[in-house]
Amino acid sequence: MYSDKVMDHFKNPRNVGEIENPDGVGEVGNPVCGDIMKIFISVNDNVITDAKFKTFGCGAAIASSSMATELVRGKTLEDAWEISNKAVAEALEGLPPIKMHCSVLAEEGIHKAINDYRKKQGLPEWEEKNPHSHEHEDSACEH
Amino acid sequence: MGERRTIYLDHAATTPVKPSVADAMWPYLNNHFGNPSSIYRIARESRNAIETARAQVAKALGAEPGEIYFTSGGSESDNWAIKGIAFANRKKGNHIITSAIEHHAILHTCQYLEREGFAVTYIPVDQYGLIDPADLERAITDTTILISIMYANNEIGTIEPVAELGAIARKHKIPFHTDAVQAIGNVPIDVRTQNIDLLSLSAHKFYGPKGCGALYIRKGVKIDNLIHGGGQENRRRAGTENIAAIVGMGKAIELATADIEWHNTHIRTLRDRLLNGILVTIPHARLNGHPEKRLPGNINISFEFIEGESMLLWLDDEGICASTGSACTSGSLEPSHVLLAIGLPHEIAHGSLRLTLGDANTEADVDFVLEVLPKVVSRLREMSPLYKGGKEENSNV
Numbered sequence: 001m002y003s004d005k006v007m008d009h010f011k012n013p014r015n016v017g018e019i020e021n022p023d024g025v026g027e028v029g030n031p032v033c034g035d036i037m038k039i040f041i042s043v044n045d046n047v048i049t050d051a052k053f054k055t056f057g058c059g060a061a062i063a064s065s066s067m068a069t070e071l072v073r074g075k076t077l078e079d080a081w082e083i084s085n086k087a088v089a090e091a092l093e094g095l096p097p098i099k100m101h102c103s104v105l106a107e108e109g110i111h112k113a114i115n116d117y118r119k120k121q122g123l124p125e126w127e128e129k130n131p132h133s134h135e136h137e138d139s140a141c142e143h
Numbered sequence: 144m145g146e147r148r149t150i151y152l153d154h155a156a157t158t159p160v161k162p163s164v165a166d167a168m169w170p171y172l173n174n175h176f177g178n179p180s181s182i183y184r185i186a187r188e189s190r191n192a193i194e195t196a197r198a199q200v201a202k203a204l205g206a207e208p209g210e211i212y213f214t215s216g217g218s219e220s221d222n223w224a225i226k227g228i229a230f231a232n233r234k235k236g237n238h239i240i241t242s243a244i245e246h247h248a249i250l251h252t253c254q255y256l257e258r259e260g261f262a263v264t265y266i267p268v269d270q271y272g273l274i275d276p277a278d279l280e281r282a283i284t285d286t287t288i289l290i291s292i293m294y295a296n297n298e299i300g301t302i303e304p305v306a307e308l309g310a311i312a313r314k315h316k317i318p319f320h321t322d323a324v325q326a327i328g329n330v331p332i333d334v335r336t337q338n339i340d341l342l343s344l345s346a347h348k349f350y351g352p353k354g355c356g357a358l359y360i361r362k363g364v365k366i367d368n369l370i371h372g373g374g375q376e377n378r379r380r381a382g383t384e385n386i387a388a389i390v391g392m393g394k395a396i397e398l399a400t401a402d403i404e405w406h407n408t409h410i411r412t413l414r415d416r417l418l419n420g421i422l423v424t425i426p427h428a429r430l431n432g433h434p435e436k437r438l439p440g441n442i443n444i445s446f447e448f449i450e451g452e453s454m455l456l457w458l459d460d461e462g463i464c465a466s467t468g469s470a471c472t473s474g475s476l477e478p479s480h481v482l483l484a485i486g487l488p489h490e491i492a493h494g495s496l497r498l499t500l501g502d503a504n505t506e507a508d509v510d511f512v513l514e515v516l517p518k519v520v521s522r523l524r525e526m527s528p529l530y531k532g533g534k535e536e537n538s539n540v
Contacts, residue, residue, distance in 0.1 A: 034478065
């Protein structure tokens with residue numbers, strides 16, 4: 001059911017772990033729904049120099065976390081903010097429809113980590129423009 | 144490259160057809176193709192083969208051959224029992240009693256009937272998945288026309304007090320159906336002494352072919368037909384018989400019930416070796432279902448801090464076939480209704496693993512799983528934000 005790329009990122013996840021003294025952290029998801037992602041970023045000169053993750057979830061959730069951290073590394077905060085869940089899913093050569101919410105979670109995790117950094121810097125938080133980005137906060141897990 | 148090893152531990156999902164069962168089926172896929180409803184000799188051979196199988200199934204249940212009706216499998220048998228009894232008795236009442244942990248073939252059929260104007264009570268279960276007979280007694284009303292409680296649960300393996308539940312139904316003169324799909328070959332069944340009026344079974348769960356099952360209907364029970372058409376199965380279930388599969392089911396049930404004691408001892412010994420091995424080597428693991436009143440081959444364990452599908456993917460990578468109650472494999476986003484019914488929090492239900500052993504499993508299989516599984520669990524825990532690095536390593540939940 002999963003693409004080779006998903007299986008590769010599931011079995012050999014990139015950037016697993018935590019960053020000590022991270023510049024930004026984003027935790028999204030809900031144990032009730034069966035997935036939680038925690039994204040850590042280091043920022044230097046407005047560029048994400050390092051990104052790591054810890055994820056509780058299915059194969060797609062782990063692969064999406066791995067891919068999302070790969071995609072944001074080396075990007076400016078503005079460019080990283082623009083990485084959509086679709087971009088994560090496409091980079092993984094597709095996700096089954098029922099698993100698309102895992103890529104949404106990854107996008108949301110990156111956004112939260114970026115906003116956490118901005119908040120710490122005393123900067124205004126950027127606004128989520130995707131209407132789907134808060135659905136995972138429902139404990140009902142409806143998508 | 145060496146041949147990939149497969150360790151099949153999903154016998155509750157389906158079982159392989161035994162070679163002797165396949166051998167028994169073969170003539171009916173070959174020369175003996177006659178339609179049993181026809182009059183000539185080759186048709187009579189088919190007719191006789193079906194009646195032999197009917198007698199084999201009846202004997203395994205302690206029933207009369209005339210009380211066995213062949214169907215396309217467990218789902219059809221469950222649909223027939225529930226809808227057939229409900230529609231035949233709707234003038235008497237509209238109330239059905241079942242349990243919260245039934246298979247979807249029962250639950251979704253009951254939900255359909257609710258939309259058709261029936262009322263359904265779903266009896267809860269305790270933390271082990273057991274139904275309290277007193278709860279059944281309390282749920283019965285003047286309008287109750289059917290009670291359906293599964294013999295043994297497919298996910299957690301809990302065996303229900305069927306004889307006792309059947310006695311309550313009998314006392315109130317209400318037809319009692321049991322979905323025994325998981326029980327055949329694992330638990331001795333006698334429909335007479337266990338007060339069962341209707342019983343569903345499915346051949347592929349006891350080393351027979353897929354697409355074939357039966358419904359036992361006690362003589363005198365009033366039930367509507369589900370499949371309308373020709374006069375097969377004593378005018379109760381239309382459709383030209385799947386002769387080869389029926390013959391295979393007859394052979395398979397004979398083998399499965401010939402020596403339940405030996406089978407149980409063998410499987411249970413292996414199961415307990417695996418279960419104890421897991422509980423000793425992996426912290427934060429808990430057994431779901433009843434410790435003793437459970438199917439001999441069933442293990443259902445929740446591992447904290449991790450999710451079931453990712454476990455299955457890693458096990459599959461090692462050639463181990465297993466199953467989970469996590470939402471992520473069910474096509475919905477809710478974890479198993481059975482695990483929620485026994486009171487597991489969602490996050491623990493998501494981390495469940497079902498291993499169901501069968502006749503061909505060996506000690507070597509068990510040892511291989513015990514070698515692989517702890518690594519899989521710890522690898523996933525390492526990357527879980529819920530896992531705080533083994534501070535509570537020594538306390539089994």
